[in-house]
Amino acid sequence: MLCSRCGAVLYRYKPDSIERSLALTLTALILFLLSNSFPFLAMKSGGLIQETTLLSGVRELWKQELHGLSFLVLFTCVLVPLAQMIGLLYILMPLKWGRRPAAHAARIFRLVQEVAPWGMMEVFMIGILVALVKLGHMATIVPGISVYSFGALIFAMAAAFSSLDPPLLWDRLDMRR
């Protein structure tokens, strides 16, 4: 269904929406833990090896007194995606097992949707690729496990969100019940 004025998609039927988004969110959560536990890139220059994880970049910015910037990166690449995943699991699990919706589920689903523009993992991925090429001239850069799990994570998250069926969820989570 499209908006008769501007043509934006209003509704599209999604088969098995709850099961699919639940499965994909779980996948995303596992990949998220992987991505944050292993180094992204390693730089070899002479005998020196320098590794970086997502959080070490945040820490380094904080050390350079760029607290706001450091927080912005933490917020957009770690906190928002993590909150979205936990929020979705919290909403979807009771629905899947046929229980009553969890407490405040409607409010939480609203928040999950509202913070969506601030989750920028896919933008970070492009940042990794640019950095890879940028430093490729200077030293040997070795991509770590995290780069691959992070790449997969982006697809899992996108798939989880596109298999969500908001009208169906709103109906099930209705606060008036």
Add this chain to the structure above:
Amino acid sequence: MSESAVTARQLGMVNCHDCSLLVEAEQVAVLPRCPRCGAHLHLRKSNSLARTWALVWAAIIFIVPANILPMTVTTTLGAKQADTIMSGVIYFMQSGSWEIAAVIFIASVFVPFVKLCILIFLLLSVRFRTSWRPKDRTVLYRLTELVGRWSMVDIYVVTILVALVKLGAIAAIEAGPAAVYFAAVVVTTMFAAESFDPRLIWDVLEEDV
């Protein structure tokens, strides 16, 4: 589905921004909360124009230092080199990686600039109550909403470089002051796009009938 579809407002209803529930206007006057999802209800985003203008002006102010000041400061064997956004782009063009130059130019220079121009254009078009191609203007709005986040690329590149290149005296990269201003541009334009209510574009047409 015709051009003259009835809108919620014409029927005395308010559409919830978050869950799309239609609530009767009289009920909203008593309690402006969505009974289904708890969101704040209003016919149009409140003070949409004033808020968007304020954020657009803030972004215009931030965009100047973001482009003039250095984004990164590289120290190689004691020699310091400051790079602005544009000098980075030029460096990549000259060193032959034009793809990277294009990515950085589009994300860091072109998108923020075009986004501000579109927002100003939309604000003026609503201000002067034009009925010029409302559908295309709405598409422009959706585009700014969609594309703004990609400007963060440069901030992330700086974050990664800063963490990776710290080989003591041999080579080290520090984030420059422009990074903060640039992040401010991205954040303010994202808020600006969010505070603009695209339905204002269509209100003029409805009132003319």
